[in-house]
Amino acid sequence: PGPGPDGDLEYQIAATLRGRKRRSTGGRPRKGPGRPRVWTKPLRGGLRQVRLRSVTAARIAGYLPAMATFPAQTLQFLADLEAHNDKAWFDEHRADYDRYYVAVGKAYLEALGERLGTPGKPMPGKMMRIFRDVRFSKDKTPYKPHLDVWFAESMGAEDAGWGPGLFARLQPTQFMVGMGCHDFEKGALEAFRRGVQTDGESLRVSLAALAEGGAEIGGSTLKRYPKGYAEDPLMLHTALHVGCTTPVPDDGVGAVVAAAKRFAPVNAWLKKHLSP
Numbered sequence: 001p002g003p004g005p006d007g008d009l010e011y012q013i014a015a016t017l018r019g020r021k022r023r024s025t026g027g028r029p030r031k032g033p034g035r036p037r038v039w040t041k042p043l044r045g046g047l048r049q050v051r052l053r054s055v056t057a058a059r060i061a062g063y064l065p066a067m068a069t070f071p072a073q074t075l076q077f078l079a080d081l082e083a084h085n086d087k088a089w090f091d092e093h094r095a096d097y098d099r100y101y102v103a104v105g106k107a108y109l110e111a112l113g114e115r116l117g118t119p120g121k122p123m124p125g126k127m128m129r130i131f132r133d134v135r136f137s138k139d140k141t142p143y144k145p146h147l148d149v150w151f152a153e154s155m156g157a158e159d160a161g162w163g164p165g166l167f168a169r170l171q172p173t174q175f176m177v178g179m180g181c182h183d184f185e186k187g188a189l190e191a192f193r194r195g196v197q198t199d200g201e202s203l204r205v206s207l208a209a210l211a212e213g214g215a216e217i218g219g220s221t222l223k224r225y226p227k228g229y230a231e232d233p234l235m236l237h238t239a240l241h242v243g244c245t246t247p248v249p250d251d252g253v254g255a256v257v258a259a260a261k262r263f264a265p266v267n268a269w270l271k272k273h274l275s276p
Contacts, residue, residue: 070108070170070252073100074147079172082145090143101130105147108252115257116151116166123166125151146171153271164270167243168256175248177259179267180219180241181274188274189238193226195273196234203234206265207242215242215263242266 077100081090090097105127113122128148134140152165169176184192196203207217219239229235242263249255260267 069250070248071100071104074104074170075172075248077101078145078147078170081143082172085141085143085145087142097130101147105149108147109149112149112168112253112256113151115253116260123151123153125149163274164267166256166260166267167241168252170248170252173248174245175252175255176243176245177256178218178241178243179260179263181239181270182219182241183239184237187276191274192237192240192270193229193235195269196232197229199269199273200232200234203266203269206269210242210263210266213262215244217242240266240270 073096077093077096080093109125109127110122113125116125117123126149128144128150130144130147132139132142132144134142147170149168150165151167152163164180167176167178167182181188211217218241219237220233221238222236225231225235244259246255
């Protein structure tokens with residue numbers, strides 16, 4: 001359907017996740033041999049907007065590469081946003097946001113979900129919004145200068161939210177991967193404490209091994225031990241997550257998969273003791 005991103009026309013890509021209802025763009029459908037259906041819409045300056053059914057379709061059509069290395073344009077967009085975090089700049093660079101943040105983020109989300117899941121059943125995940133909630137914050141900058149994705153096996157279930165998840169954050173010069181729970185709800189906190197009482201030693205061994213390897217352990221927020229429980233440092237936790245921060249990797253998908261395997265013992269412990 002005409003030249004792609006490397007041709008003589010520049011394309012804005014608005015890719016939607018699989019399963020969402022397609023909306024008419026007012027353009028005309030175009031098909032080619034072996035290609036998914038795309039919709040093109042004329043824009044000012046001779047440009048065309050392209051809408052595709054899914055990120056997978058976008059890759060097949062040649063509009064998005066298979067995610068491995070994060071595009072340099074994405075890192076540059078994040079760096080520029082960090083330096084110019086205001087609405088005027090963002091509105092002026094909305095096309096870059098659509099192409100190098102939204103489209104790239106969704107492609108990364110899908111590629112990573114496929115690797116983390118099983119054949120035919122990718123792990124459920126979501127890309128976090130770039131817009132900050134500034135209502136109760138002293139920091140009034142409107143945008144997050146990073147790209148975040150979150151995966152959890154319990155996502156989409158009726159009891160969603162009970163279990164641990166996997167988190168990845170792309171910044172202009174750094175990449176962070178974490179796994180665990182960032183906040184225990186009341187029932188989960190009680191289940192965690194019961195697990196520490198009966199099976200705390202195995203968790204301590206796993207955390208010690210990860211810390212020795214340079215991982216960061218988070219979630220210890222209490223100053224005093226809760227009443228009725230032993231004075232165990234794990235009892236000071238109202239959350240539990242492990243993570244690591246590195247330079248931006250050449251393979252963003254492989255880096256997360258490797259970290260997930262490294263953090264697997266803690267993830268397995270949390271799933272065992274927090275599962276409803």
